[in-house]
Amino acid sequence: MSCDEKLKLPPGSFDTPELKRKLAKELHAKHPGTLKLPKEAFQTREQRNGLADALRNERYARYPKLWEALEADTRAFLRGRGEEHEVQSRLSLLRQIARLSWSTDAFVGLALYRVRGRLLARNVPVLPQVLHRACMALFQMSIGDPVVIEPGIYIPHGQVVIDGRVDIGSGTVLAPWVTIGLTRGTVGPTIGHNTLVGTGAKILGALKVGDHARIGANAVVVDDVPTKTTVVGAPARPVEKR
Numbered sequence: 411m412s413c414d415e416k417l418k419l420p421p422g423s424f425d426t427p428e429l430k431r432k433l434a435k436e437l438h439a440k441h442p443g444t445l446k447l448p449k450e451a452f453q454t455r456e457q458r459n460g461l462a463d464a465l466r467n468e469r470y471a472r473y474p475k476l477w478e479a480l481e482a483d484t485r486a487f488l489r490g491r492g493e494e495h496e497v498q499s500r501l502s503l504l505r506q507i508a509r510l511s512w513s514t515d516a517f518v519g520l521a522l523y524r525v526r527g528r529l530l531a532r533n534v535p536v537l538p539q540v541l542h543r544a545c546m547a548l549f550q551m552s553i554g555d556p557v558v559i560e561p562g563i564y565i566p567h568g569q570v571v572i573d574g575r576v577d578i579g580s581g582t583v584l585a586p587w588v589t590i591g592l593t594r595g596t597v598g599p600t601i602g603h604n605t606l607v608g609t610g611a612k613i614l615g616a617l618k619v620g621d622h623a624r625i626g627a628n629a630v631v632v633d634d635v636p637t638k639t640t641v642v643g644a645p646a647r648p649v650e651k652r
Contacts, residue, residue, distance in 0.1 A: 469556045469575065473527035480507060480524060482561030482580065487517055490564035490583065516568040519549035523559070530555060556596070574598030579621070585609040593632070602637065
């Protein structure tokens with residue numbers, strides 16, 4: 411879409427959160443590059459602000475439910491740590507959450523991200539920003555508001571930076587000093603299920619990492635990674651197709 415071609419948005423497009431989410435989905439389908447459009451492509455400042463709110467609310471609506479995410483994350487941490495504790499009831503889940511919170515900072519940081527996500531989805535002011543700063547200061551974990559992480563991931567030691575419109579699938583393992591984010595614009599990587607991201611790896615840009623992929627330590631990924639592929643190096647290149 412050129413700068414001279416304006417988006418034709420009907421009046422009342424941004425009156426409610428539901429309309430904003432609906433508009434965001436329609437724009438994504440019709441104009442995949444909408445986020446990269448210059449402001450001249452929109453008719454009014456109200457439409458530009460409304461679209462930003464619509465896209466933000468669409469991300470917030472995709473945050474998983476809190477207890478569902480905490481249970482899946484707890485099971486993922488238990489598997490990742492090689493522990494055989496069972497989670498069969500809400501009481502046993504609370505017991506394991508308390509134990510993991512005492513023994514690993516990364517679990518606390520991820521749990522606070524989950525809480526923050528639900529607060530953002532409910533439009534609670536101030537507190538999400540307080541939790542975000544606490545995660546950075548106490549656990550060295552910086553996870554941006556647009557990031558959507560499916561339930562059931564494992565972060566062994568924290569020290570991760572994730573920002574932009576990033577999607578991370580369940581079963582993923584993020585080793586320390588991992589960076590997942592942007593090269594330009596606001597759209598970041600989409601990472602599939604059961605992916606391993608090695609220590610110090612960087613995954614940057616609007617790319618896709620397939621399910622069961624393996625990203626080597628200190629790799630710099632700037633292109634798509636196929637399913638069940640191992641990549642290493644800077645820039646990362648495939649070394650094995652499993």
